[in-house]
Amino acid sequence: MKDISIFGYGVTTKPIIEFLAKQGQKCVVFDDKFSGQSYDDFGNLLLPSSAFESQKSKLEILSPGIPPYHQLILKAKNIISEYDYFYSLFDEDFSPLTVWISGTNGKTTTTEMLTLLLGSHGAKSGGNIGVPLAELFVNRATLWVLESSSFSMHYTQKAHPKLYLLLPVREDHISWHGSFQAYISDKLKPLKLMESESFAIIPKEFSQTQEVKNYKGKIVLYEDSKSLALELGIQIGDIHFTEPFLLDSILALYASKLLFGETDIKTLNTFKVGKHRIEEFEDFKSRLWVDDSKGTNVDATLEAIKRYSNKKIFLILGGDDKGTDQSPIFELIRSLDVEVFAIGSNQEKLFILSKNYGVKVHRCADLKNAVCTIKKVLKMGDVALLSPAASSLDQFSSYKQRGELFKQYALEKNKGL
Template sequence: MERISVFGYGTTTRPIVKLLNTQGIVCAIFDDVFKQASHDQEGNALLPSSWFDPQTSDLEILSPGIPPSHPLLQKAKHPISEYDYFYDQFSPEYNPQSIWISGTNGKTTTTEMLTLLLKDQGAKSGGNIGTPLAELYRQKPPLWVLETSSFTLHYTHRAYPTFYLLLPVREDHISWHTSFEAYVQAKLKPLLIMQQDTFALLPQEFAHRYEAKNFLGKAFYYQDIQTLAQDVGVDTHALHFKGPFLLDALLALQAAKIFSSRIDTTLLNTFKIGQHRMEEFHDSKGRLWVDDSKGTNVDATLEALKSYADKKIFLILGGDDKGADLRPIFELARGLDIEIFAIGSNEEKLCVLAREYACVLHPCAELKNAVNAIKERLGRDGVGLLSPAAASLDQFSSYKERGELFCQYVTEEE
């Protein structure tokens, strides 16, 4: 029997282990959180990462968040992404079509929008959101719509989609990929694997790239909201979305048009934007607050700032910025009426940039301190904005917890 190791025991790999167990396969699971050897109820070994021995493993299924620099990857002889693993499981009896959606911002919204538009074709979303791939494989829907991270693409070498939709690519995850160029290469990698009779919808700026020129399928390009709306054939005023969500909506419509030769703006207008993404609410004094906790990179925060450029902005910024260059935020801030409230592990970095750009910044260390400081200053003509341009794991379990606590701190003691 094949000896399967699993690297990282998280959201994507737990369902795979469960599926393998139903097939009578017991796994060896390696994770940094395990400090000593143990077993779970199914008999899977739970082992510290340092215990991995490549001589006892025939296949290593990776959790996508594990960076290439991790010692486990230095030892692995047969590493495989979950995308490649399930690609190898497909057969003439079950070989679903798939749409992969990647990019820097808007992946979740666009994936959910496109799944809605293609629901009559049996579309079901998964990947980073929705149903885990192991569960999709068990349920066997005819169309997989997968939110796909650059981490997964980095590790995927054989699997490819029927349709690849790439949203704009901006600087993110630099510490993981080591450079912006490596990040871009990961985003464009599917083009080098996809075969004929496949399709891609890509930013115009990548048309000159080696990956695009060597793509065997049919590529469509987009440049901006105006030209994209013309290509789709819709009036943007007919859509109930604004800001970055309008681009997401148009890309979902264009993808549906290419994939199924039809669009449905009425159906799309029923879509509700998810929590913690430019989510507006008011406190008991009628003051505007915005939960953009999912704004985990520079480009997302820039879009949020532009959306409220006509107001006095009290911005909560900071966390694990993943090595990104934050200067564009401060360059934009110089032209706005803004005060910055710094939190998280990169607070000192933010303070240095604020001095360099002569921006008003208040070191707050923690989210609650920042919210309370804003409460003392915010008027009804301003906005309290949480758009941290950083991941949350330095102080929170997730961006969701960060957003929920933000809302709690805003509304308490009023």
């Protein structure tokens, strides 16, 4: 196909561009970061977003993070998601089994757990993590376990999984979707596309939605870890994880049971939780620090706080909160021994909330200042917790960089600290 446009030049689209090049297909790439005309290593034209002309494009494959109100999306006539593009290439010779995992928190952990459980069946993880879809397709991976964002599903119109696993949904990405209801609708959208021979694991709170009522396949509705374990017929005590990872692990086991009739708890218990998600470490004075930089929304931060509610918590909050309501955090910590260290673009919002709820707060502006301030007062038995309830992109390149710098600052042997 000629006249292919690529929207965005990043982690998602670069493998697609390479894939197209190997098929002998040129494309034109548009991105906000381009200020003028240039070319990539494959000879593809790179242009600023403002240069896009819809009449010169027959197909637009996009990076899912581009919001629906962006000028590229408003101009485009033939948008296709990464999922739809590769789904269109499936045929009778190659049509892999696909699992999509979504939700507000726990997507990565659940995806990695299920990939581990289904390793003997050829499972490979992709989507937001793991192997790019282009590579999964080229390597003919037979089982795709895809961490799937609401962004990807918003733009997907045809592709659908064999099994869709939805973790709890909480307020997030409001500025992108426009409303919490729109966010929920995109999370439930796969149910409208799936076939009768499919499976879905969905929070019970959505049981009365039209998407769930009209779903054609076999559905499991769950409330919490305890009820899910009971239905699955397993003992929670046999699983080595506690919340929030306990729910992730039981959901992964349930998905494995639906697909292959297996509940391999022994293999599950070998899983190691990834970095920047409630990752504990000690400084040279043996004081406890916790890197939860991946806690980019309110619900994740609530779970992290609950985990340490029996300790005095020095809590670093702040960043780009994407317009979400932060008050549930303060509803929880007003009755706990918590001090807030506010950073990032929503610092003033957090300061006002702290004052309104009678929570002690420190204006720190940036992460290094917050860590240095905490070092002066942190004692054995306390916990210094980075769980920002916000995106990192106002001050960092990623949540990973934020977490790595947090650990670096915490472990520095500053004089007197």
